[in-house]
Amino acid sequence: MLCQQGADQPSEECEQGGSEADRGNEACRKVAHIAAAGILERPDPDEAEKSGDERHGGEERRSHQPAPPKAPLGPHLREQSGEAGPHQDREREADEDHRPVHGAGASREPAVRQSIGQRMDEPILDCLIIGGGPAGLTAAIYLARFHLDILVVDGGKSRASWIPCTRNVSGFPDGINGEELLQRMRDQACKYGAKIETEFVTKLERDKETGHFTATWGSGEASARTVLLATGVTNRRPPMDEELHDDALARGLVRYCPICDGYEVTDKRVGVIGSDSHGVAEAVFIRSFTADVTLIAPDKAMRLGPEDRKKLKDAAIECVDGPTQAVATTGECIVVDTAEGHYTFDTIYPALGSDTHTQLAEMVGADLSGESCVKVDSHQRTNLAGVYAAGDVVIGLDQISHAMGEGGVAATTIRNDLSKERPLLRESPGQ
Numbered sequence: 431m432l433c434q435q436g437a438d439q440p441s442e443e444c445e446q447g448g449s450e451a452d453r454g455n456e457a458c459r460k461v462a463h464i465a466a467a468g469i470l471e472r473p474d475p476d477e478a479e480k481s482g483d484e485r486h487g488g489e490e491r492r493s494h495q496p497a498p499p500k501a502p503l504g505p506h507l508r509e510q511s512g513e514a515g516p517h518q519d520r521e522r523e524a525d526e527d528h529r530p531v532h533g534a535g536a537s538r539e540p541a542v543r544q545s546i547g548q549r550m551d552e553p554i555l556d557c558l559i560i561g562g563g564p565a566g567l568t569a570a571i572y573l574a575r576f577h578l579d580i581l582v583v584d585g586g587k588s589r590a591s592w593i594p595c596t597r598n599v600s601g602f603p604d605g606i607n608g609e610e611l612l613q614r615m616r617d618q619a620c621k622y623g624a625k626i627e628t629e630f631v632t633k634l635e636r637d638k639e640t641g642h643f644t645a646t647w648g649s650g651e652a653s654a655r656t657v658l659l660a661t662g663v664t665n666r667r668p669p670m671d672e673e674l675h676d677d678a679l680a681r682g683l684v685r686y687c688p689i690c691d692g693y694e695v696t697d698k699r700v701g702v703i704g705s706d707s708h709g710v711a712e713a714v715f716i717r718s719f720t721a722d723v724t725l726i727a728p729d730k731a732m733r734l735g736p737e738d739r740k741k742l743k744d745a746a747i748e749c750v751d752g753p754t755q756a757v758a759t760t761g762e763c764i765v766v767d768t769a770e771g772h773y774t775f776d777t778i779y780p781a782l783g784s785d786t787h788t789q790l791a792e793m794v795g796a797d798l799s800g801e802s803c804v805k806v807d808s809h810q811r812t813n814l815a816g817v818y819a820a821g822d823v824v825i826g827l828d829q830i831s832h833a834m835g836e837g838g839v840a841a842t843t844i845r846n847d848l849s850k851e852r853p854l855l856r857e858s859p860g861q
Contacts, residue, residue, distance in 0.1 A: 554653050555579050557844055558645055560631050560790060561660030563588035564830045565821030567615035568837030569658050569844075574622035576845045577856065581652055582619065583645060585630040588612060589662060589822075590830060594680055598690050599830055611830075634790040641816060643794070655851075656844050659796075659804060659812075659819040660837065661787035663826050668703045668780040669728065670756035678756070683764040685779050687828045688712060692719045695777050701766055703728050703754055704781030710738045712781040717745045724775070726768055727752035728782060784826055791819065801825075810840035811847075818844055 557573055559566045562584025573580045593608030616626055629647035634657065636643050644653045665686050667675060678684040685691055697720050702713040705727040713725045725732070725742065731751040734742075742749060751769045756778065758765045766773045786803050788796075796812040796819070797805040803826065804819040806812055812819055820836035822828065848854065 553579065554642055554655060555581050556654065556848060557581075557656045557658060558583065558643065558652055558654035559658045559660060560584075560634070560645060561588075561658075561662055561821070561823075562586070562612070562616070562626065563590050563660060563662050563821060563833065564612075564615070565662075565833035565837040565840075566658065566660030567612065567619055568834040569660065569820060569841040570619040570624045570626075571615065571622065572838055572841030573844065574619055574624040576841070576854075577623075578845065578848070580624050581654070582624060582626045583629050583631050583647065583652070584626065586628050587664075589665065589828075592679060592686075594682065596690060596830065597693075631790060634793045636794050636814075636816075643816065645790075655848065656816045656818065657794075658810075658840055658844065659791055659817065659823055660821045660833075661790060661823045663784040663786045663822045665784045666780065666782040668756060668778070668782065669754060674756065674759065678759055678764055681759070681762075683759055683762075683775075683777055684756075685777055688716050688719075688779055690828065692716060695719055698722070698776035699763075699774070700724070701726055701773060701775040701778040702781050703766075703778060705730070705732055705734070705752070707734075707738055708783065709781040710734065710741055712779060713747050714741055714745050716779065717747060721746070724748045724750055724773065726750045726754050726766065726773070729753050731769075784822075786823055786826065788823065791817070791823070809843040810836060811843060816847075 556578040557569075557580045559570055559573075559580060559582045562570075562582050566582055566584065570580060570582050588608075590608040590612055593611075595605040595607055596602075596611070597605040599606060599611065620626065627647075627650075629649070631645045631647050633646040634643060635646075642653050642655060643657045644651055645657070668684070670678075675684060682691075682694065685695070688695075692715070695716065699722045700716055700720055701724045702709055702716060703726050704710075704712060705725075709725055713723050717723050723745075725747055727733075727750065729752050732749050734749075750773065753769060755767045756764055757767045757772075760774070763774050763776055764778055766775065766778060786801075788798055788802060788804055791798070791804045791812070794814060794817060796814050796817050799805045804812060804823050806819050806824055810818045810820050810824070818840045820840040821833040824836065827833075845854070
């Protein structure tokens with residue numbers, strides 16, 4: 431099964447997720463600029479060398495690789511060569527595999543997933559998208575509508591799926607459940623011919639002779655001319671029982687994005703779990719929504735410099751020493767056990783940072799920034815020709831609209847870069 435359809439409607443309770451309007455609009459403007467410009471020029475590698483952070487771990491920044499040998503385009507776009515048209519190709523592949531190929535007007539199967547793997551005679555994809563969150567799925571929609579042959583491989587753990595309801599996504603004034611939003615995006619991508627696999631990619635390699643990339647997962651693999659990394663990040667959880675955490679998250683007692691859902695904690699009792707400058711900054715940010723904010727050290731006594739302590743004092747934010755553990759929920763509140771006793775809050779915000787999923791980028795030699803994110807140019811290109819990145823793996827803003835904008839920029843760049851290798855000339859319907 432390549433796609434599934436349908437999702438529950440959001441509940442009355444709405445929580446985290448959303449957008450940062452200025453950054454999102456800027457990213458969307460990039461898309462319009464790229465589309466208007468047509469074919470883009472790659473930035474000068476020497477200039478790129480002068481700007482940006484050094485490679486993570488002290489390695490030297492790699493220069494752009496020479497252009498790979500030319501290869502035939504995917505089944506949707508071919509030169510005038512007399513080959514079978516896209517419809518014949520797709521019908522033959524579906525018949526050989528005994529599986530449906532989802533596109534416009536295709537029926538949906540029940541929610542049962544199995545890998546399609548890759549046969550020796552399968553064509554090379556135009557683009558392989560790794561990650562099926564807002565960035566990856568937005569790119570899939572764009573690329574499918576560019577008539578390119580693409581596959582999305584997603585481990586099914588997008589942070590957006592955690593969101594009980596987001597009111598920061600434009601066009602949904604009453605909010606939308608995170609999983610429903612993702613399902614709508616999957617359906618939209620599949621409608622235009624994208625294929626989606628629920629798999630966890632464990633290996634990514636580049637063939638030095640062809641320049642193609644091969645991704646491997648437990649039950650299959652796929653090869654492509656280009657790769658978009660939209661692998662995201664994972665939030666570090668507070669010290670609490672996993673079942674308690676998931677229940678509290680669903681009820682809005684634990685939240686991770688004050689930009690997204692600070693409005694929902696207006697005038698409520700809020701605890702922020704963190705002990706460094708990041709925790710201080712988050713507590714001060716939340717102070718604009720409520721006067722009752724407490725900063726709690728997660729594992730030891732609070733250790734802050736004079737400047738951070740002054741910020742907390744000026745904002746009338748209480749500080750509590752750790753160790754800390756969320757021990758129970760009671761009614762609509764969560765109880766936190768600290769070195770100074772029990773505290774009860776309407777919501778807690780963990781400010782413990784996150785871990786960026788850059789392993790696949792490092793496997794193929796993509797540069798990382800000083801913040802351990804994948805380094806890209808203004809059009810989402812990495813230092814390695816054919817590898818692109820978008821979303822929180824590039825910059826962890828935790829904003830759905832920003833991730834969508836970067837996905838659109840990346841997709842348009844990929845299309846224009848592919849057109850430099852072979853003109854993207856649509857065949858006449860009669861051929």
